[in-house]
Amino acid sequence: MSPVAATAPLAVALDDVSISFAMKGQPVYKAVAPTSLHVREGEFVAIVGPTGCGKSTLLNATAGLLTPAGGKVTIFGEPLAGLNPQAGYLFQQDALMPWKSALDNVAIALEINGTRRADALAEAQNWLKKVGLSRFADRYPHQLSGGQRKRVGLAQVLVRHPKILLMDEPFGPLDAQTRQIMGTLLLNLWAQDRKAVMFVTHDLEEAIALSDRVVIMSAGPEARIIGNFPIDLARPRDTAEIRLDPGFHDLHRQIWDQLKSEVAKTYGEDMPS
Ligand SMILES: Nc1ncnc2c1ncn2[C@@H]1O[C@H](COP(=O)(O)OP(=O)(O)OP(=O)(O)O)[C@@H](O)[C@H]1O
Numbered sequence: 001m002s003p004v005a006a007t008a009p010l011a012v013a014l015d016d017v018s019i020s021f022a023m024k025g026q027p028v029y030k031a032v033a034p035t036s037l038h039v040r041e042g043e044f045v046a047i048v049g050p051t052g053c054g055k056s057t058l059l060n061a062t063a064g065l066l067t068p069a070g071g072k073v074t075i076f077g078e079p080l081a082g083l084n085p086q087a088g089y090l091f092q093q094d095a096l097m098p099w100k101s102a103l104d105n106v107a108i109a110l111e112i113n114g115t116r117r118a119d120a121l122a123e124a125q126n127w128l129k130k131v132g133l134s135r136f137a138d139r140y141p142h143q144l145s146g147g148q149r150k151r152v153g154l155a156q157v158l159v160r161h162p163k164i165l166l167m168d169e170p171f172g173p174l175d176a177q178t179r180q181i182m183g184t185l186l187l188n189l190w191a192q193d194r195k196a197v198m199f200v201t202h203d204l205e206e207a208i209a210l211s212d213r214v215v216i217m218s219a220g221p222e223a224r225i226i227g228n229f230p231i232d233l234a235r236p237r238d239t240a241e242i243r244l245d246p247g248f249h250d251l252h253r254q255i256w257d258q259l260k261s262e263v264a265k266t267y268g269e270d271m272p273s
Pocket residue numbers: 021022023029031049050051052053054055056057058202220
């Protein structure tokens with residue numbers, strides 16, 4: 001059981017979802033075999049698995065960026081048709097516009113939905129403050145560090161108040177220390193209104209430090225979810241300090257026991273013993 005109440009409404013229900021890719025002149029690639037994943041309102045779920053297994057693909061199906069070959073995607077009880085309007089998506093790569101300041105990059109997320117510019121700017125300023133960047137509002141992306149650009153990216157997604165947050169290796173390019181700082185910032189912001197989160201990461205420690213539940217995907221092709229580990233560590237958490245908790249080590253050992261055999265399948269004989 002995840003620490004989130006089993007009675008909380010379902011934000012995302014993937015039921016027997018399978019995903020294939022057709023490429024010219026090649027057999028259809030069955031990336032994801034029928035698999036199911038339910039994420040409740042207020043639940044933070046991390047998805048880990050070997051490289052290329054289909055983690056991003058599953059996130060893309062939830063975002064409505066691709067249509068599954070089979071199964072159902074249901075968002076707050078409604079079948080998903082087209083793009084998921086409830087979801088905010090944060091990718092590994094920055095999605096910032098280089099010709100706009102940090103403030104404008106956040107404000108534009110509201111302006112494209114019809115918010116008046118003055119209101120959008122005020123709200124953007126408010127979010128830059130929440131991510132600790134008030135003093136950098138006028139800077140352009142190339143004048144910001146990697147961690148600062150991630151903060152702008154986070155503000156750009158959260159300013160729209162999505163009910164579901166889809167995060168695909170969002171802190172991947174950052175150094176280990178900045179990743180932990182970003183993790184703690186994310187948890188602090190998340191604690192304010194507890195969105196449903198699906199967080200893809202290669203980093204098992206990061207997955208445990210952040211989430212209520214870690215799910216494991218098997219190696220592809222025909223990957224599916226094969227492990228489900230509730231993370232009952234106390235909140236609020238500091239993502240650096242929680243790693244010193246004995247409970248953290250127990251969870252890491254249990255989950256890695258299952259994950260390592262999937263990782264080994266991906267690397268075959270190249271896997272160091
Ligand atoms: N548009 C596409 N066309 C063809 N194959 C694709 C496409 N997108 C993904 N794939 C394949 O589907 C599989 C799953 O890809 P996906 O990006 O979801 O994996 P991942 O688990 O997120 O990988 P990583 O951890 O390396 O980011 C891979 O074998 C990939 O090559």
